[in-house]
Amino acid sequence: MNEENYPFFNLAIDRRSIQKAIKIFIIFFTFVLLLTASWIALTEFKDVSLIFLFSVLLAFLLDPPVGRLESRGLSRTNATFIVFLVILLIIAGGIYLLFPILSHQIKSIQAQLQGDFIKQRITLVIQGFQDKFTFLQGSDLTGKMSSVLATIQENLLNFALGLFSALSNLVIIPFITFFLLKDGPRLKKGIIARTPNRYFEMMLNLLYKTELQLGGYIRGQLLDAFWVGLLSVFALKIIGVDYYFFIGAIAGLANMIPYLGPVVGAVPAIMVSLMQTTSFSPILWIVIAFAVIQLIDNVVISPLVVAKSVDIHPLVIIIVIFIGEQLLGVLGMLIAVPVTGILKVLVKETIWSFKNYRLL
Amino acid sequence: MNFIWSNIFRDKKDAEDNTLELLRKVPIFAELKKRELSEFQRISHSRSYEKSETIFWEGEPGVGMYIIQSGRVQITQKCDEHSTGNILAELKNGDFFGELALLDDSPRSACAIAAEPTKVIGIFRPDLLSLFDRKPHLAISVLFKLADMIGNRLKATNQELKKLQEKLNTGKTS
Structure with missing residues (x-):
């Protein structure tokens, strides 16, 4: 058989090609191993991984x-x-100033969730809908809305419980963050020395x-969430929506979830406004307010604070949000995009x- | 017990003093005060290489400069995993190399290979940038010295080029 006529058989598999193939295999194997380890860490040691993740995020934020x-x-x-002391003072001052508003809003939400107030309001809102859109008459919207409400209440309770457990980690996270910040350069030098x-x-x-790219990205994401949250609080306060502080804060946090974030922020505002007034006119203002905030975010805040180097394809964003939701629920959705950015x-x-x- | 502690700390202090002395031999750090120099000592990395071990490869992105603490280093071109290539220079204690990598991460123009068991001190661009960010006044003196050194090299290269051009011209006319 003449090898020149059969180029397929003419492949020279020299030592270098074999070495290269082995290297690629080792790298691929290490990558799969790391991915599996991260997966196990996130699913099996969820709390520890999250505490460490939040500490790292905070350390990046406070490094400058x-x-x-x-x-x-x-x-x-x-x-x-000194940085820790200043932050502690800011938090203490914030709690001192905002505590009356927060405690009033928490008590009010509790009272409304426990009583029949919401059910009555839902009936009123649905009646309003059915009066405006006659084709809706005859369908059991009240029953359906009540079951949706029950699901929301249950999810809210789970979310609140999750938040409570997250709050209990408030002591551990600053502790780890402090040492990551203080000994970060030494830690890095140690890793390099052992390489x-x-x-x-x-x-x-x-x-x-x-470090350079992640620092910029994480700080950008958190600053963006802060400004959107602040703008939402002001906008909802001006419109006169109850629990404006909570909804604004949720809107800010939810802004870290691309595409879904603005909706997650606007929907509670619309629901609360409907319960509050049973009128449809504030909805328009809420929608306009959130649209304007999104516009300000996309045109002014995001280009200024979020690093361009971590562009993620929209399809990837949607997929990772779903994966995040499957793994960690609401929290998973919140951290899905930043974690993808890091990866x-x-x-x-x-x-x-x-x-x-x-x-x- | 105190004897043990004092010995441990003396060893560490001796190593730090050695690094400071070594750094002072490098022209770009020569005019710095001891306190300023210890900032560079803090960001330096000590590395040990076996005989024939490559410190960096030609064509790889440069990260920083090395100062030889002990041993010898050969600067070679066209080197690969199987051959050391053409030897351009051999450097010994106190000599430094790779300083242009402090400015950017363009590919290394040559390989550096340990000719015998060698210890080096490395100063690298990421740490240097972070130090300049924290202490900008250090950047002025160090970068000025680096620019001066590169300027002198450029002048010398221009002189060489001029001489070669003259030789070429006399060759053409004769």
């Missing part, structure tokens, strides 16, 4: 002020301590680039490093 204080001649420990010579420069580059940066920079440092 600590760095700024360091540039003024303070040691890393003192700078971290084998062949991968040392690559690891240095990888750590720097991921994207890590994978992108790892591939870049492997290619440029000739490991692939």
Whole structure:
């Protein structure tokens, strides 16, 4: 058989190709192993993983002020301590100022959830609907809405319980964050010192680039959520929606879920407004307010604070939101996109490093 | 007990002093005060290499510079996993290399290979940028010195180029 006529048989499988194939297999195997370990960590050790994740996010957020204080001649420990003290004062001040509003709103929500007030309001709202849209008459909308309400109440209770357990971690998270901030540079130096010579420069580059991009992305996401939340609180207060503080805060947090976020923010506002007034006119104002806030977010806030380097495809966003919901419920939906952003940066920079440092 | 502690701390202090002395030998750090120099000492990394071990490869993105603490390093071109390539220079204690990588991550123009068991101190761009962010006044003196060094090299290269051009021109006319 003449090999020249059969190029398929003419493949020269030399030692280098085999070595390269082995390298690719090891990298792929390590990647799968890491992914499996992360999956197990998120599902089996959910609480610990979440505590660590939140601590890392907070450490990224607080790193710039600590760095700024360091540039003024303070040691890393003192700078971290001062930043923590300032944040503690801000939180304490915020609680002191907002506590009356918060406790009033919590009591009011509790009272309304326990009594028949909501059911009566639903009946009134549905009657209003049926009067306006005659084709709805005759259908059992009240019954359907009551069952939907029961589901919402149940989910709200679960969410509140989840929040309560998250709040109990409030002591552990600042503790870990403090040490991550204070010893971050030393921790990084320790990792680099233990890296084998062949991968040392690559690891240095990888750590720097991921830290730079992740820092910008995480700070951007949180700042964006803060501004959208603040704008929503003001808008709802002006429109006169009850529990404006809670709904605004939810809208801010939900803004971290692309596409669904604005809806998640607007729907509770519309529902509360309907229960509150049984009139449809504030709905228009709520929709306009949320549309304007989205416009401000997309045109002003997002371009200023959110890093462009972590663009995620819309389809991927939808898929990860569903995965997040399956894994961790509402919390999973909230953190799905930031976690995907983190993974994207890590994978992108790892591939870049492997290619440029000739490991692939 | 105190003896043990004092020995542990003395070892650490000796190592720090050695690094400071070594850093002072590098022109870009030569004019810094001891306190300023210790900032660079804090961001430096100590690395040890076996004989024939590659410190960095030609074509890989540069991350920073190395100063030889002990041993010898060969700077070579056209090197790969099987051969050391053409030796351009051999560096010894106190010599430094790879300093251009402090400015950007463009590919390394040569390989650096340990000619014998070698210890080096590395200063790298990510740490340097972070230090300059925290202490901008350090950036002025260090970058000024680096620019000065590169400027001098450029002048020397221009002189060489001029000489070669003259040689070429005399060759053409004769």
